[in-house]
Every structure is written in structure tokens, then in C-alpha cells.
Amino acid sequence: MNRDFARGSRAFRGALLTSAALVSLAAATPSLADTVKVGLLVQLTGASSADGQEIVRGAEMAIEDMNAAGGVNGDTFELVIGDTKDGAAGDVALAVERVLSDSDVHFVLAGYASLTGFEIDDMREADMPYMLAGPSGQTAGIISPDPDAYWCCWSLTPSFDAYNTDVTLLAEDLAAEGKIELPNKKVALISSDNAYSNTIHDGMVKQFTDNGWDITVDEVVPFGEVNDWRTILAKVRQDPPDLVINLDYLPANSASFMNQFMEDPTDSLVFLQYAPSVPEFVELTGENSNGVLYDLLGGVLNTPKNPRAAELNDKFKEKYGVESGTYGIGIYEMLNVYFDAVDKVGDPTDHEAIGKAIGETSKQVAEGRLEFDPETHLAKQGDEYFPIQFYQIQNGERVLIRPEQYATGEFQLPPFMKMDE
Structure with missing residues (x-):
């Protein structure tokens, strides 16, 4: 089969449909698997490999903690990694194919996979629940024209609008307070x-x-x-x-x-x-x-007013000997959102129910109060949510x-x- 890996085109995504169909058939199987596989898209060998190592550690820690607690409804979890390398479209597409071709994978997550978010459409076509924390403008641009069609896909990252505006406002505030000129x-x-x-x-x-x-x-x-x-x-x-x-x-x-x-x-x-x-x-x-x-935006809110962040920071540092940045703990929390959804639905192979349960999340996490905007599927942004x-x-x-x-x-x-x- 010829594949165009150059730009993650729709033509290539069409080449994934065979694998996606296998996953969809697996999702329709009514029996519960003893081991549920989780796909992780991550830059392990590229310029962002420092992030990649942290992301893998966060995922491993979440799965180890859940499995040590007996899993969810008796099911345990296992990680399947797709290396997106430098994040080029072809490398991301290969990593997507790697995780979607495994019929035991019932959830996929990423800190960031492609910077354009094209893999979101792959997950939609595969009926695969997916959480990411990549560029929110691209995520919202894909999902907001038809949010209901993207029941699969949710972002831990809120709107990036404040990135555009608030550095200017901070500098002007510091000057008004007499702290800079x-x-x-x-x-x-x-x-x-x-x-x-x-x-x-x-x-x-x-x-x-x-x-x-x-x-x-x-x-x-x-x-x-x-x-x-x-x-x-x-x-x-x-x-x-x-x-x-x-x-x-x-x-x-x-x-x-x-x-x-x-x-x-x-x-x-x-x-x-x-x-x-x-x-x-x-x-x-x-x-x-x-x-x-x-x-x-969507970073770990590590303050005395958010003890969840301190708890996870301490756990991560004790386990790995280094502090987590944004993504280690972020991935840990994303997996726990998924575990909550599996517990609520009862069947990890019911992909649509799992995706919708993720979207109904309302809980305090390390980044603040997590709820999703139903129009964009981004985490809500603001001082009462993710500041x-x-x-x-x-x-x-x-x-x-x-x-x-x-x-x-x-x-x-x-x-x-x-x-x-």
C-alpha cells in the first residue's frame, strides 16, 4: 500500500481506515478485556525528548498506581507507545497507525502529537476516545464546527487566547505597580x-x-x-x-x-x-x-491552595528523582480522567460512552478545576477553572x-x- 507521509494528508488518513475498522470492531465487542491497553503518542527521540521522557513517566506512574489499587472493575491497564519523533506529520501518522492497529487499545492520549491536530480526525474515524494537551486553537478549530461528531476527543489545554494578550497586560501592570519601568x-x-x-x-x-x-x-x-x-x-x-x-x-x-x-x-x-x-x-x-x-495555561497549579498538585509533585519526584514539568503530571491527570470514565461506564470497549463520560468530567485536578467547554472540547479557562x-x-x-x-x-x-x- 502506498502512503503519503509528507504532510499527514487526508489521503494518508484514509490509508489508516483498515486499522481503524479493526479497532471499531474491537470496541463493539461486549466482553471486558482483562488488560486494557492505552495508546500514548509521544516524542521520544526528537527535539522534545525531554518532554517525551516526562510524559512517559507520568503515564507509567498513573497506570502503576491504578493497577496496584486493583485496576478498574477488575481490569488492569498497559501502555502502548507510538513515537512521534520530531512531530513531523509523517512521523505522527506512523505513530497513530501503530497504536490504532492494536485492537486491544481502547484509549489514546498525548501531551502533543501534531501541532496542527490532524490526528484528531483519525481518532474520530476510528471511534477512539482521545485526550490531548496540544495547541488549543487548532483543536478548537477542528472540533467547534461539529462538537457532537467529536464525542471522542477532549483537551486538557484551555483556550490559548490569554497567551496572546496577557504578557502585554502583565508588563503594563508591573509598571503601574512601580516594579519595572x-x-x-x-x-x-x-x-x-x-x-x-x-x-x-x-x-x-x-x-x-x-x-x-x-x-x-x-x-x-x-x-x-x-x-x-x-x-x-x-x-x-x-x-x-x-x-x-x-x-x-x-x-x-x-x-x-x-x-x-x-x-x-x-x-x-x-x-x-x-x-x-x-x-x-x-x-x-x-x-x-x-x-x-x-x-x-493548563500548567500544574502547585500552590498550598491546590493540595492535589503538591501531592502529585511529591510522588513524581520521589519516584523519579526529578520534578515534573507541565506534562508529567498532566498526563497522570488525563489518565485518571479516563479511569473515572471507565468506572462510570463499566465497559472500556464502549468507546462512545467513554468519550462522552470524559466530556462530563467535573473535578479538581493538579491544574485547577477541570470542566470542558461543550463547544470546543477544551478545558475551561479562568480563575475558577484553569487560570x-x-x-x-x-x-x-x-x-x-x-x-x-x-x-x-x-x-x-x-x-x-x-x-x-
Whole structure:
């Protein structure tokens, strides 16, 4: 059979229908399996392998905990991994085929598989319950035209709209509070050419422009490994802005950027998208990371007001010797949402009932209060659900500075910035 793996096209997804049909037949079988397999789409060998290792650990920990407790209604669980490598469409399509071709797989999950979310349609065609935590704009764009048709598919990630707007608002709030100065309201904006970063970039351009900021640098680098940022940083230093933003979410790339920024830092607030939440980032930057800001939507809300997060953080660190970033605990919670659905439905092979039960979830999880928007199938966003969280790295530690009701510390002026006396 010829397969076009180049861009995850509809033609390739059609080539998966034979495997999908086998899974659908398995789903119709009324008897319960003794061992229920769970498919995991994960970047094990690509540029995001640090995330991938954490994701596998979160899945393993959830399954081990459930199996040790006797499983659900007597059934135990087993992991089947599909390596999406660097997240290229062909690699994701192969990983999808790998998990869907196993007739004992009755649920699939991913931190992020493709950045366009095309695999959501594969899951729909296979009648396979699926949870992900990838780019929410792409997920909502696929599901919102016909939400009922996508009973299968739900996202732990809320709307990314706050990513587009709230960095601008944070900088302006910090200035209004006298914690920083914005003498020129200039911003240097650097992005990576992928769907996730591009969507946030476009939203930020609009928000900064609407709020009267001058975008002095607007650069996009190719997606993938980037080791040398010095040409772009030279442009930043020619007209030092109040705020420097890099939306390249790969930890190694972001760490290289920060290390090279610190070779001759400008008097600028530095915001980096997502990457500082990964433990690898601080290991690669050391003291150079102090003062860096980042935000999370759907991130672990590790504060005294959310003891669930502290419980899972402690468990993860005790088991693996390192702290979890966003995805280890996120995957753990996604699996527990699935286990709840299996317990409610009683039959893991009743895929449609399982998918609908996932959508009815209402519970406190490590990220906040989890309920799903019925129109987009995204986790609901807001202070009463999943709030946007702003962190600052201070002496190698991640300190939550916003929202104030959950904050574990206060903003500190970065060591590379100064305030006029």
C-alpha cells in the first residue's frame, strides 16, 4: 500500500481506515478485556525528548498506581507507545497507525502529537476516545464546527487566547505597580515557524500594537534546532527594548537564547514561552535563567491552595528523582480522567460512552478545576477553572507570581535590569 507521509494528508488518513475498522470492531465487542491497553503518542527521540521522557513517566506512574489499587472493575491497564519523533506529520501518522492497529487499545492520549491536530480526525474515524494537551486553537478549530461528531476527543489545554494578550497586560501592570519601568514601550518579538508559536505571535502583535507598543524586532526562525541567536540578538541590542520575547518553546533552543542574551544583556524584561517550565531549561542555563518570566495555561497549579498538585509533585519526584514539568503530571491527570470514565461506564470497549463520560468530567485536578467547554472540547479557562499562571525563575526556583490569589512569591527585578533612582 502506498502512503503519503509528507504532510499527514487526508489521503494518508484514509490509508489508516483498515486499522481503524479493526479497532471499531474491537470496541463493539461486549466482553471486558482483562488488560486494557492505552495508546500514548509521544516524542521520544526528537527535539522534545525531554518532554517525551516526562510524559512517559507520568503515564507509567498513573497506570502503576491504578493497577496496584486493583485496576478498574477488575481490569488492569498497559501502555502502548507510538513515537512521534520530531512531530513531523509523517512521523505522527506512523505513530497513530501503530497504536490504532492494536485492537486491544481502547484509549489514546498525548501531551502533543501534531501541532496542527490532524490526528484528531483519525481518532474520530476510528471511534477512539482521545485526550490531548496540544495547541488549543487548532483543536478548537477542528472540533467547534461539529462538537457532537467529536464525542471522542477532549483537551486538557484551555483556550490559548490569554497567551496572546496577557504578557502585554502583565508588563503594563508591573509598571503601574512601580516594579519595572517602561521608558520606551518597545518590544522585540522572536518566534519559531510552527503552528503553536505562530498563533501566539500573531495574537501578541495585535495586542502590543493595540496597546501602543512599538515592535522594533519581529523575527521568525525555522522550527527545529537553533544554536546561534547572536544575529537576532545584535538587532535587539541596536535599539534596546523594554521587553524581549522568544516564543521558541524547545528547551534547548530557549536555553541557548538566554545564555547568549546574557553575554551582553539589555535592560529589558525577558519572557520565554513554555520552555522554562521544563526542568532541563534551568539545568542548561544555570544562573543565566534568574529573572526570566514565562506563563502556562493548563500548567500544574502547585500552590498550598491546590493540595492535589503538591501531592502529585511529591510522588513524581520521589519516584523519579526529578520534578515534573507541565506534562508529567498532566498526563497522570488525563489518565485518571479516563479511569473515572471507565468506572462510570463499566465497559472500556464502549468507546462512545467513554468519550462522552470524559466530556462530563467535573473535578479538581493538579491544574485547577477541570470542566470542558461543550463547544470546543477544551478545558475551561479562568480563575475558577484553569487560570493563566505567570512564573519567574528566582535563584533556580520557579515562583508563581500571578494570579495573586495563588501566588507563591512576588516579582523580583531581574539581575540584568536596573531602575532609575
